[in-house]
Amino acid sequence: MADLRLPNDVFLDVFRGAATRELAPGEVLIHAGQPADQVFNIESGVLMLYRTGTDGRRQVLSFLFRDNFVGLSATDAYFFSVEAVTPARVVVCPRRVLNERLARDPAAEQAFLNMVFRVLEDILDVVYSLGQRTASERLAVFLLYLRHWKRLTDTIADDAHPSLGAVQVPMGREDIADFLGLKKETVSRSFRELEQAGLIHRLDSHTVRLDDLPRLRQLAGISDFASPRRLASALR
Amino acid sequence: MADLRLPNDVFLDVFRGAATRELAPGEVLIHAGQPADQVFNIESGVLMLYRTGTDGRRQVLSFLFRDNFVGLSATDAYFFSVEAVTPARVVVCPRRVLNERLARDPAAEQAFLNMVFRVLEDILDVVYSLGQRTASERLAVFLLYLRHWKRLTDTIADDAHPSLGAVQVPMGREDIADFLGLKKETVSRSFRELEQAGLIHRLDSHTVRLDDLPRLRQLAGISDFASPRRLASALR
DNA sequence: CGGCAATTTGATATCCATCAATCGGTGTGG
């Protein structure tokens, strides 16, 4: 799945000088069921990791941003698919090379394990959202999540930095819906609810200004991505 | 988080001769926010790992069974709580001891990493359930999940073994509801739906006979815990 | 037998999904 690159996640040096691959929006990087013989790191763009049921229902498990690692798998086949949301560039490395690197270097393995743990924690947030939150609470969490990633990929330490005023929403309503366990119409309506409550303002359908961070955070509940503990472990 | 113990998950030897702790139903083993300085392995009983929101909503993230490992954390504080569902006995080990063991022995670290991956895959099943499935589909998945665990803890290779005819449901309706993202009344009604459809029969409120495995599996969709690939990696 | 807690069932309310129409950009061709 995916996570932050800590600037000092040493195992990432396996991507040094590796081949890159360019992806157009909608292009599939990983097909579920394929042999899991490659791992990737995102250089630019936004990707989406999802799982599809036999009847066509789709659950987006995670959005992936710059410096996210992709390709974790317990088995020898991917059990999820990954596709590009925006134009994107990824670096490719054979899984075997990563494994050898991890086996040889305890520090690399430790860093890798830590990354996996962070992925796990993030997913538990998602579980809480899907199980317990209402539609507009989920959207509030999602917007804070996008802001959080903007902050990390731009390495902005200041929580009140002006460039964080507007958040880019690169994915479409349907992708958001499949991530939040809703339908696209409900996502639209939830945007409107947040806007009418004065929490956000839609500049256009892919840009949102967060007008009332404290109330958004209150709506989102425990999953405040800007909480000191989480940022500390992410920006370390 | 939790997972199977593969019989050969070597890192588990840190629990050899370690202290044990007995838990009564409802007793809390881990309080969210506490320093994460211990790890546990379950010798008997069923536990429940959950997260509570500021307003009291609770999401059960996982049920934990015999030989499950408990205490994974990316940071130095637990971000979830764990309590006993049934009377239970756990073995306790200082986190430091485990870490030293993992640092010293690459094979142990590899086994540990594999366990964490399996936990991750399991959680992604949960995400799909919460995001995409209806109430009775979730319950069908849950019953297959309990059967799966019975099979693993009793190491029953035969999928049609008679002792798998009836499944024990050790937890109460409210705990199930908080795991499936439903209310307890809805869990009751979903039991009735499955029963009226001839898929199950409630022997009593904590025992269910699975009468039509094929149709239950179809209802559950992709998350068939008995799929050959999953069992292979679990029973290896 | 009596009482308490968990479960089940029933009646109603709420939220989200569904179905359908409209709006708003964007690109194309006249």
Added chain:
DNA sequence: CCACACCGATTGATGGATATCAAATTGCCG
């Protein structure tokens, strides 16, 4: 430059699934 078509987003009207509130039932323990 404007008319038109297309696609995603929004809005509206309605339906359905689950939540909520309340009562009845079951099982369990003293």
